[in-house]
Amino acid sequence: MKKIAIIGAGMAGITAARTLKQAGFHVSVFDKSTHASGRMSGLSTPLGSFDQGAQYFTVRDPRFLKALEEVPGTVKVVRAWGSTAVRVLDARGRVLEASHPSQEPHFVAQPSMGALVEHWAQPLMDDGQIHFDAQVHSIQKDQSNPKLWQLRLENQSDSAHSGFDGVILAIPAPQAQKVIDNSTPSVYESQLRQSFKQVEMGPCWTLMVAFAQASQLKVGNFGPQWNAAKSTNHRIAWLSRESSKPSRSRVERWTIQASTEWSQEHLGDDHDRIQAKMLKAFAELSGIYAQPSQANVKLWQYAKTLKPLGVTHQWDEKLNIGTCGDWHLGHRVENAFVSGLSLALSLV
Ligand SMILES: Cc1cc2nc3c(=O)[nH]c(=O)nc-3n(C[C@H](O)[C@H](O)[C@H](O)COP(=O)(O)OP(=O)(O)OC[C@H]3O[C@@H](n4cnc5c(N)ncnc54)[C@H](O)[C@@H]3O)c2cc1C
Numbered sequence: 001m002k003k004i005a006i007i008g009a010g011m012a013g014i015t016a017a018r019t020l021k022q023a024g025f026h027v028s029v030f031d032k033s034t035h036a037s038g039r040m041s042g043l044s045t046p047l048g049s050f051d052q053g054a055q056y057f058t059v060r061d062p063r064f065l066k067a068l069e070e071v072p073g074t075v076k077v078v079r080a081w082g083s084t085a086v087r088v089l090d091a092r093g094r095v096l097e098a099s100h101p102s103q104e105p106h107f108v109a110q111p112s113m114g115a116l117v118e119h120w121a122q123p124l125m126d127d128g129q130i131h132f133d134a135q136v137h138s139i140q141k142d143q144s145n146p147k148l149w150q151l152r153l154e155n156q157s158d159s160a161h162s163g164f165d166g167v168i169l170a171i172p173a174p175q176a177q178k179v180i181d182n183s184t185p186s187v188y189e190s191q192l193r194q195s196f197k198q199v200e201m202g203p204c205w206t207l208m209v210a211f212a213q214a215s216q217l218k219v220g221n222f223g224p225q226w227n228a229a230k231s232t233n234h235r236i237a238w239l240s241r242e243s244s245k246p247s248r249s250r251v252e253r254w255t256i257q258a259s260t261e262w263s264q265e266h267l268g269d270d271h272d273r274i275q276a277k278m279l280k281a282f283a284e285l286s287g288i289y290a291q292p293s294q295a296n297v298k299l300w301q302y303a304k305t306l307k308p309l310g311v312t313h314q315w316d317e318k319l320n321i322g323t324c325g326d327w328h329l330g331h332r333v334e335n336a337f338v339s340g341l342s343l344a345l346s347l348v
Helices: 011-022 062-070 115-126 173-182 191-196 212-216 260-265 271-286 333-347
Strands: 003-007 026-030 042-045 048-051 078-080 087-089 107-109 136-141 149-153 160-164 166-169 200-211 228-231 236-241 252-258 294-307 314-316 321-323
Touching (some): 011 115, 107 115, 173 191, 260 294
Parallel strands (some): 003 166
Antiparallel strands (some): 228 236, 314 321
């Protein structure tokens, strides 16, 4: 039985881990966070949950469809988000009549987007194969057998996880580069490191607001008639009504994503300043000028792939180290699934 370490418990890492486990490999997954799901994670608040990363997913690849239909219990986790004729707004919030909303079905997980990966991660968690709060600093030669690898964790200098035949980095390209840069010379000098230079990923400031007062008003008397929109506004690229998604609290809640360009320009700003600026733009676009009863801001440093690598995954056969993640193919949940699956199948 081969022992494989997987860094990252997002869609790509968990897909790879499940596939390898089913094929008889012994897998150990490491994530710096406290839970699985990565950029699909949700935020729980007293007024209801928010999808603070991915808003929905599409299903174009038949293997993704098969997994959604056949992995036990998954059909109960996934729901179609019925009311998403995604509008396209101009910079001042007017719906552009000429634009045709996508008819492609949009899916969400319930009770929030993170539930899909968390569900798929459960068998690994049950078998103690996922380590949370475990930020990987570097890949080093195993002290007892130089043909194998060990992982050094950040802030835990005495803690090394060892004896791995191979290592998979299922994390965004800039974060993978950091781990490789810290690693033993043979890893640092590998071709993998060169590949990161070909990839571009951009940030996303995200604002999540709730209007508890709106629940006393009649539906339709608060805010716009649409539930999700892309915008050509310089500041805001996307806004959606969380309360319109299935199996969510009915409290009026919105998630608003800044454009990549604006997020990049305002990377160093503090949360209060970002909140004020995004709220102003949100009011202009949605017509909701009320003060929210609750607001949260999050910065995703590596939110979106701007320039993908163009291959499904990478595997260095000499080192037995590889990479997977959405950034190989694009910027969507489904890209992460396909990448993780492809890498795992190439090892089976
Ligand atoms: C704001 C936003 C909106 C989005 N909207 C959509 C959408 O509507 N539809 C869609 O299809 N996609 C959307 N996406 C993209 C989608 O979320 C990603 O494509 C997908 O979740 C990527 O999965 P992944 O496994 O490749 O990476 P990730 O989800 O980033 O997983 C990587 C994991 O690695 C961990 N990690 C990183 N570094 C280390 C380290 N050194 N040691 C240990 N752990 C580490 C992280 O904690 C994380 O859990 C959005 C993303 C963002 C941020």
